[in-house]
Amino acid sequence: MKALCEKYAAKLAAQGLASGTGPDAPLVGGLDADLTWNREDPRTGELAGLFSRLSINSLVFIRPAEPYRTILDFLAARNPDGIRPEDTETRTFLHDIPVCADFTAEAMAAQLKRRKVIVIPGQGVAACGTVTPEQGFVSVSSLVFSSFVLFFSDYLNRARRVELDDEYADAFSHVVRLLPEPHTDLPGLAAGPFTDEEGVVAAMAEAGRKVVGYGLVDSFFGNISYKLDETVYISQTGSSLDELEGCIDPCPLDGSTTNGLTASSELSAHEDVYRRSNYDCILHGHPKFSVIMSMDCERDDCPNRGHCHIHCTECRTVDGVPIVPGEVGTGPTGLCHTLPPAMAANGAAIVHGHGLFTAGNNDFNAPFARLLEIENRCRDLYFDRLSRYA
Amino acid sequence: MDEFYGRTGMVLHIDLTTGTATPEHPDEAVYGRYLGGRGLAGYYLHPFADREYTDPELPLLIFTGPLTGTDSPTSGRGTILSRSPLTGAVCDGSIGGGLPTRLKKAGYDGLVITGRAETPCGIEIDDHDVRVVETSLWGTDSDAVLHGLERQLPEDTSLACIGPAAENGSLLGSVAVDHRHGGVRGGLGLVWAAKNLKYLTVRGSGEVRVHDPAALAEAREAIVRLTMASPVLMGGHGFSHWGTGALFDLINSRRMLPTDNFQKTFFEQGAAVNAAALAELYKPRDHGCLGCHIHCRKIARDGRSLPGFETMAHFTANVGNADPESAMEAADLCGKLGLDPISAASTLACLREITGQDYTDKTLLSTLRAMAEGGDLAKGALNLAQACGRPEAAMTVKGLELPAFDPRGGYGLALAYAVSTRGGCHQHAYPISHEVLRKPVATDRFTFSGKARIIKLAEDTIAACDSMNACRLIFLAAGLEEYAKALTAVTGQDWSVQSLLEVGERTTVNERRMNAGNGFDATDDDLPGRFFTEPGTSGGGVEIPPIDREKFLQARRNYYAVRGLDENGAPTTETLQRLGLDQ
Numbered sequence A: 001m002k003a004l005c006e007k008y009a010a011k012l013a014a015q016g017l018a019s020g021t022g023p024d025a026p027l028v029g030g031l032d033a034d035l036t037w038n039r040e041d042p043r044t045g046e047l048a049g050l051f052s053r054l055s056i057n058s059l060v061f062i063r064p065a066e067p068y069r070t071i072l073d074f075l076a077a078r079n080p081d082g083i084r085p086e087d088t089e090t091r092t093f094l095h096d097i098p099v100c101a102d103f104t105a106e107a108m109a110a111q112l113k114r115r116k117v118i119v120i121p122g123q124g125v126a127a128c129g130t131v132t133p134e135q136g137f138v139s140v141s142s143l144v145f146s147s148f149v150l151f152f153s154d155y156l157n158r159a160r161r162v163e164l165d166d167e168y169a170d171a172f173s174h175v176v177r178l179l180p181e182p183h184t185d186l187p188g189l190a191a192g193p194f195t196d197e198e199g200v201v202a203a204m205a206e207a208g209r210k211v212v213g214y215g216l217v218d219s220f221f222g223n224i225s226y227k228l229d230e231t232v233y234i235s236q237t238g239s240s241l242d243e244l245e246g247c248i249d250p251c252p253l254d255g256s257t258t259n260g261l262t263a264s265s266e267l268s269a270h271e272d273v274y275r276r277s278n279y280d281c282i283l284h285g286h287p288k289f290s291v292i293m294s295m296d297c298e299r300d301d302c303p304n305r306g307h308c309h310i311h312c313t314e315c316r317t318v319d320g321v322p323i324v325p326g327e328v329g330t331g332p333t334g335l336c337h338t339l340p341p342a343m344a345a346n347g348a349a350i351v352h353g354h355g356l357f358t359a360g361n362n363d364f365n366a367p368f369a370r371l372l373e374i375e376n377r378c379r380d381l382y383f384d385r386l387s388r389y390a
Numbered sequence B: 001m002d003e004f005y006g007r008t009g010m011v012l013h014i015d016l017t018t019g020t021a022t023p024e025h026p027d028e029a030v031y032g033r034y035l036g037g038r039g040l041a042g043y044y045l046h047p048f049a050d051r052e053y054t055d056p057e058l059p060l061l062i063f064t065g066p067l068t069g070t071d072s073p074t075s076g077r078g079t080i081l082s083r084s085p086l087t088g089a090v091c092d093g094s095i096g097g098g099l100p101t102r103l104k105k106a107g108y109d110g111l112v113i114t115g116r117a118e119t120p121c122g123i124e125i126d127d128h129d130v131r132v133v134e135t136s137l138w139g140t141d142s143d144a145v146l147h148g149l150e151r152q153l154p155e156d157t158s159l160a161c162i163g164p165a166a167e168n169g170s171l172l173g174s175v176a177v178d179h180r181h182g183g184v185r186g187g188l189g190l191v192w193a194a195k196n197l198k199y200l201t202v203r204g205s206g207e208v209r210v211h212d213p214a215a216l217a218e219a220r221e222a223i224v225r226l227t228m229a230s231p232v233l234m235g236g237h238g239f240s241h242w243g244t245g246a247l248f249d250l251i252n253s254r255r256m257l258p259t260d261n262f263q264k265t266f267f268e269q270g271a272a273v274n275a276a277a278l279a280e281l282y283k284p285r286d287h288g289c290l291g292c293h294i295h296c297r298k299i300a301r302d303g304r305s306l307p308g309f310e311t312m313a314h315f316t317a318n319v320g321n322a323d324p325e326s327a328m329e330a331a332d333l334c335g336k337l338g339l340d341p342i343s344a345a346s347t348l349a350c351l352r353e354i355t356g357q358d359y360t361d362k363t364l365l366s367t368l369r370a371m372a373e374g375g376d377l378a379k380g381a382l383n384l385a386q387a388c389g390r391p392e393a394a395m396t397v398k399g400l401e402l403p404a405f406d407p408r409g410g411y412g413l414a415l416a417y418a419v420s421t422r423g424g425c426h427q428h429a430y431p432i433s434h435e436v437l438r439k440p441v442a443t444d445r446f447t448f449s450g451k452a453r454i455i456k457l458a459e460d461t462i463a464a465c466d467s468m469n470a471c472r473l474i475f476l477a478a479g480l481e482e483y484a485k486a487l488t489a490v491t492g493q494d495w496s497v498q499s500l501l502e503v504g505e506r507t508t509v510n511e512r513r514m515n516a517g518n519g520f521d522a523t524d525d526d527l528p529g530r531f532f533t534e535p536g537t538s539g540g541g542v543e544i545p546p547i548d549r550e551k552f553l554q555a556r557r558n559y560y561a562v563r564g565l566d567e568n569g570a571p572t573t574e575t576l577q578r579l580g581l582d583q
Helices: A002-014 A044-053 A068-078 A088-094 A105-112 A133-160 A166-178 A197-213 A267-276 A288-295 A335-346 A365-389 B028-034 B037-048 B099-105 B142-152 B188-194 B213-228 B244-253 B275-282 B309-319 B324-337 B341-355 B361-371 B376-387 B411-419 B451-468 B472-476 B480-491 B497-517 B549-563 B573-578
Strands: A027-031 A035-037 A058-062 A117-120 A124-129 A223-228 A231-235 A248-252 A281-285 A316-318 A321-324 A348-351 A355-360 B011-015 B020-024 B060-063 B078-083 B090-095 B110-114 B121-126 B129-134 B158-161 B197-203 B285-287 B297-299
Touching (some): A027 A044, A068 A117, A068 A133, A068 A166, A088 B213, A105 A124, A133 A288, A197 A248, A197 A281, A197 A365, A231 A267, A288 A316, A288 A348, A288 A365, B037 B060, B037 B078, B037 B110, B037 B451, B078 B188, B090 B497, B099 B158, B142 B197, B213 B480, B324 B361, B341 B361, B451 B480, B497 B573
Antiparallel strands (some): A027 A035, A117 A124, A281 A355, A348 A355, B011 B020
16 A cells, blocks of 8 residues: 555656655555555644545645646635536536635545545645545546636636736736746657557557656546557556556457447547548547637627537637537537547547547657647647737 | 425335235434435344244345435435345345336335235235235246236336245245346345245335435536446446446456356357347347436347346356357346346356266256256255365355356455355445446556455445445446435435445444344355465466465455454444444
């Protein structure tokens, strides 16, 4: 259990969600017969009280790194009754994010007995699990992503409506100053085409690591696939894109087996893209500014407002890259219906509030380049659009 | 039903000796502590848990939960519970179809059936009209009973019955519910037979009141969204598309498909009998329980029910049969005879290992028929193996035959099998969820590290699910976080993940204390010796060694510690006091 605690503490740091060392380094606790922590810290005394109050086996606590710390503290102060982002991650998995005023086991337990992750303003973020510390890691990472999207989306909307106040403007400019510079270099991924399973799996694993490393997705989001002959190789559901070895399912397109039961929830969408086009591979990330721009719309009077993620009927694009509605999976409003035709026609598409898909031939170099290019373009567009109002 | 939300407030006691039905209105506190379904049924079993199945005082319990009959997703579930004639342990069965919904709408949270009718009888419930009637259907198979009753009764009536197996005293006697929704294990059909009860029909015209329909709609939306995002449930390879048979290829490729009575863990001819092969042969249509959007049941074009994963796997790989039609026939015959197909197939596999004789199409079916007629075969794998002087050939825990997942391929599964209150059962903790299906996150299936508490928490979660009466499968997508919101909306009471887990813990420990009272101890929380001494079938990059005995025992000790049990597996006084089970 201690090894798992240390692993996820390290991943939080590696992904820039928390400091790797010092008093703000993550605290990850795991309980089987005995409670263990990844490191010693005075706060584990209070946090241990959560294990006696809740039926959990793991806990992740972080003081987020900047700029997430500023964002979360700002949003929590503005929304003391809870933060409600509207991106897909939140709609599907988080629902809403409670704000807990006190760093006491009693107060935190009162919120965590209902929700998987909470924000404690000025203190940090806590998330629990009943299976492994990975659950807390996923929740914390989802929260940070969703909060970032909400902070920037809300700022642009308020600017458009001339509702900005000095406090928000100050926080925003502070956060913008802390944003990392966008990547402009390309990683130089293995050249295809790949002709056997071993080559495919190695190329997918390499692409996954780079997509995470470039900040184009948090490790467990997104998915990657490659079509070799009539078999689609795709990352497994909930797999970490930076640890794909052993987590790729071969799924024959003829439906002769159901081994794809553990494949990504987007398998159907990937398969349909391949059926409709000549592409060989697909990358799907959750680059933050692509998601933010997918949700930005000036039509306040639209009858679909509030249901844009499933009912948007506008033909919206980012420089020609279509933005389509659709929820995760294969339901009647699933992106499996909207994404494939858009991808087949354009080689790239953004799903509203969700993320960016790009396709390519032979290997992942072109789709990776396009992923990065679109995200950087969305980042520029965001500030261009903002400059019209503020 | 005017005063209550999510429940009727009425439990009906039916005494088959006198033919009388007496309503009871349980205290509010009882509902708060046990909720419904499996939890509440366990509460009613406890005072009589030491009775033999032949004792008329042993209750047969059929309970709904607070979500049953509401718009909460997968709400059409209920529980049958009693003491197992096969194992002597507490045994629950989750049932679906329409029966639980109609029982609730008839005005009952549950039925407590005791006594013994002088002649074979049926119970017929039509709202508040409850009749115990003599029947001439004794001796007829399940299909004949259900089809016959359907012709006589209004279309919106649900039906359950036993078949000839239970009537003939088979310890593998099951219960058919609305044709395809029984799956009751542990020989609970024999409890019906011991009471001379052949069938139950239920029609209900009432409505289940919901405190806050708008909040329930919001909770429903969140649960459905998670379901749609689940590749296991709704994906192109998922249960909704293929039925639970979708597991066949995956479990086989993970080298954990019981083959030749668990002597191997990989079935070479798997492609001939997997879900895709069955779909090609039988062109099935979808079928589901009331209140469910997943529709995991599949009905062949000829009207037969397509076997679920466990039944199909056991009637093929575990008995060395690569013919899908003979497996279909065997499963169908189990349904007609009222045999638990998992136990029946596992007993066949045990017999095959002992005799060394393979089955033909004909002997597979004739042996099943013999199983339903009495004798050693009718007593399950453990009794059969002991009678043959080969007890090691019985792949059972607490006398209940193991389902189609090999524990050498998942150490959480191994622990879950061992400690389950009803015996060889993976469903009380469903570690397949994280050890194979990666939900809610993946765990290392070849380690016991952390598994003790994971299994304890999963048992509590599923017991809570069974007490609300939602389908266990939906917890491959949604969780108690979402269901607590649904339950709060339905009942108007404030439920959280934590309070639901406390109900689940009380339910499980209540079952543990009943088993302990009946003499179950640590020696019963164990696996067949084969799993500690023989490897599985390695290959495909996966090695399947025997389970390390010492590591297993340490994990079991850890489980006892986190569950609040003593070294014999019985609840400590402190645990009973904490859960209010000491009175």
